[in-house]
Amino acid sequence: MAPSRLGDAVIERLTEAIIDGRLKPGDPLPSEGQIAATFGISKPIAREALRELAAMGVIQVQQGKVSRVRAIDSGPLARFYRFAVGSTKHGLREAVELRRMLEPHIAALAAERRTEADIAVMHDILKRMEATLGDVPAWIEADLAFHNQVAAMAHNRLVVLQLKGLEPVVRIMMVRFNAREARTMDDWRVTLARHALIAEAIEEGNPAAAEAAMRSHFAAADAAIREIFGPDPTPGRPG
Known part of the structure; x- marks a missing residue:
């Protein structure tokens, strides 16, 4: 599977978990390494997926800190x-x-x-x-x-x-x-x-x-x- 498709699969799985309530606002996300291991992808692909989620306003990413789920807003x-x-x-x-x-x-x-x-x-x-x-x-x-x-x-x-x-x-x-x-x-x-x-x-x-x-x-x-x-x-x- 192409890298972009792998990243999309990560985004889809994480957003599903947020929408159905398994991940709630404020909950920490797994590290890039954990996400990479779970999905069988490289760390750069996991990092890019997290960046896309942050750009969508779905998660909050701060350097040196754990990424957390954000409440969905407008x-x-x-x-x-x-x-x-x-x-x-x-x-x-x-x-x-x-x-x-x-x-x-x-x-x-x-x-x-x-x-x-x-x-x-x-x-x-x-x-x-x-x-x-x-x-x-x-x-x-x-x-x-x-x-x-x-x-x-x-x-x-x-x-x-x-x-x-x-x-x-x-x-x-x-x-x-x-x-x-x-x-x-x-x-x-x-x-x-x-x-x-x-x-x-x-x-x-x-x-x-x-x-x-x-x-x-x-x-x-x-x-x-x-x-x-x-x-x-x-x-x-x-x-």
Whole structure:
């Protein structure tokens, strides 16, 4: 078997052990020598496999110390999105489109799976949003918390990681949306009302209404997107 394939086999076995719980966050990993002996590979291949796992954010490697398992988080995905999107007009527009594909379905799932504790947290976030109307930095944090809470209410770990991974890009968009000079206090209240409709549908356990409310929320952002980016570009050409 080629060296790269041998390294891939090590990565696959170790990630399986992490995902199924045999290796937990904080647990030490075997040394390079132990991994090499266990898998019948050379130390350089074992070392490269560990480097790849570290690059993926799966393990923490410190020189002179034992490598340890890390809790799976959205950090690597967030770094990927920041690189892929940057702050270009075309990239940010694509990020908005991606959110529109994902979040209505996430809201529907949240309506099916929400718990009383979930609903209580969502109400607290709505109160934070109301208290921060017109305060751009505080509102953005509350707005992000609302959308992350809807994702959490879907009770799907990958959904949460996806939304958290997108958060740095979403934050850039929110700063641009909310910093518009034409935005009045009435505009802020209308935006809050859209979030309240999403929350109401989720609390009622109505997936169709939750999905429709989230779609409406994104549709209402069309004017803001055009104001920031201008008209939609010609298909196939960057905007």
